[in-house]
Amino acid sequence: MPLKALKCPVCGERVAFKVTKDVVKDAAQFPVPFEVIHGDHTFTVYLDSGLLISRISPSTTDPAPVESP
Ligand SMILES: [Zn+2]
Numbered sequence: 001m002p003l004k005a006l007k008c009p010v011c012g013e014r015v016a017f018k019v020t021k022d023v024v025k026d027a028a029q030f031p032v033p034f035e036v037i038h039g040d041h042t043f044t045v046y047l048d049s050g051l052l053i054s055r056i057s058p059s060t061t062d063p064a065p066v067e068s069p
Contacts, residue, residue, distance in 0.1 A: 002051050009058035010041045024049055031055060 005016040015038050024032050024047055031046035031054045046055040 004045070004053065006045070006053065006056065008038050009043050009056050010038065013038075019047065019051055021051065023047060024051060033057075 001018050001020055003016055003018050005014060007013070008015045015036065017036050019034060023034050024030070027049075031048050033044050034047050035042055035044050043059070044057045045053050046057070048054045
């Protein structure tokens with residue numbers, strides 16, 4: 001089971017978490033969002049088919065803000 005370690009985009013602390021192949025096994029498209037719980041906050045990493053992190057997002061639910069002109 002691969003162990004990932006990265007810097008939390010929310011609090012800046014180092015965080016380690018495990019991912020399994022199951023996360024990407026049934027994925028219809030890549031990258032696959034994977035939610036990581038870190039204390040009282042969460043963030044999302046996007047994994048490609050090889051379980052490599054392609055992107056990190058500090059927010060799991062908020063849509064991209066749209067600002068009116
Ligand atoms: Zn954190």
